[in-house]
Amino acid sequence: xxxxxxxxxxDEPRTRQGxxxxxxxxxxxxxxIFTAESxxxxxxxxxxxxxxxxxxxxxxxxxxxxxxxxxxKEKGMSPVVIVISAYSEFEYAQEALRLGVVNxxxxxxxxxxxxxxxxxxxxxxxxxxxxxxxxxxVDEKIVNANTKIDSTKDSIRTAMAYIDQHLNDELTLxxxxxxVHLNPSYFSVLFKEQVELNFSEYVTRRRIQRAKELIVSxxxxxxxxxxxxxxxxxxxxxxxxKEIEGMTPSAYRKDSQ
Numbered sequence: 001x002x003x004x005x006x007x008x009x010x011d012e013p014r015t016r017q018g019x020x021x022x023x024x025x026x027x028x029x030x031x032x033i034f035t036a037e038s039x040x041x042x043x044x045x046x047x048x049x050x051x052x053x054x055x056x057x058x059x060x061x062x063x064x065x066x067x068x069x070x071x072x073k074e075k076g077m078s079p080v081v082i083v084i085s086a087y088s089e090f091e092y093a094q095e096a097l098r099l100g101v102v103n104x105x106x107x108x109x110x111x112x113x114x115x116x117x118x119x120x121x122x123x124x125x126x127x128x129x130x131x132x133x134x135x136x137x138v139d140e141k142i143v144n145a146n147t148k149i150d151s152t153k154d155s156i157r158t159a160m161a162y163i164d165q166h167l168n169d170e171l172t173l174x175x176x177x178x179x180v181h182l183n184p185s186y187f188s189v190l191f192k193e194q195v196e197l198n199f200s201e202y203v204t205r206r207r208i209q210r211a212k213e214l215i216v217s218x219x220x221x222x223x224x225x226x227x228x229x230x231x232x233x234x235x236x237x238x239x240x241x242k243e244i245e246g247m248t249p250s251a252y253r254k255d256s257q
C-alpha cells in the first residue's frame with residue numbers, strides 16, 4: 001500500500017552498518033531502511049518521514065535510547081521499537097518495556113536473532129495498521145445504526161443489507177422500499193425511526209465509509225473509487241466526501257500513510 005520506514009540508530013558505525021546490511025538482505029523492497037548516529041538525527045528524520053519500526057541503541061552520547069523513546073512518545077509518534085544494547089541491567093529492560101518496546105536484544109546480535117525480532121516487529125506493526133485502519137474508516141453513526149440491527153424490524157434489516165450490497169448502483173428510497181414490499185412514505189418513516197438516520201443520510205454515510213476503506217487499503221484512483229461507491233462524477237464525490245470528513249479524498253489518503 002505504501003513504503004514503510006525502518007530507522008536504525010546507533011553511535012557505533014560498524015554496528016549501524018552491520019545491522020543495515022542484515023536488514024537489507026531481508027528486505028524485499030517493501031521497506032526503506034535509514035540509519036542515524038544519534039537520537040537527535042532520528043528526530044530530524046521523523047520531521048519528514050513517518051518511522052514505522054525503530055531499532056535503537058540504549059547507550060548513546062547526548063541523548064540515550066530511552067530519552068529518544070520518551071521524546072518520540074511526547075511528539076505523538078508510536079513506531080514499533082526494538083532496543084539493542086550491550087547492557088543487560090534489569091532497569092534498562094524494565095524502562096524500555098514501560099515505553100512500549102517489543103524486543104530487547106543484547107549485543108553482539110546474530111543475524112538469525114535480529115531477523116526473528118524484526119519479523120515479530122513487522123507482525124506488531126501490521127496489527128497496528130489493521131486496528132488503525134478500522135478506527136480511521138469507522139463512522140460512528142453507521143456503527144450505531146448497525147448495532148440497532150438486531151432490534152430493528154426484518155424489513156429494515158433487509159433494506160440495510162440491500163443498500164450495503166448495492167452501493168455502486170443508483171439507490172432511491174422508492175426502489176429500496178419496493179425491495180422490502182413497503183409503501184415509500186411508510187418505509188421512510190420506519191427507516192428513520194429504527195436507524196435514527198434518514199434514508200439518504202444512511203446511504204451517503206455508508207458510501208463514504210466504503211470509499212474510505214478503499215482509499216486507505218488500495219491504490220485505486222479517486223475517480224474509480226467514486227464510481228465504485230455510486231457517484232457518477234468524481235467532482236460531486238469529492239464535494240460530499242469533504243463535507244463529511246473535512247478534507248478531500250486525496251488528502252485523506254496522504255494522511256493515512
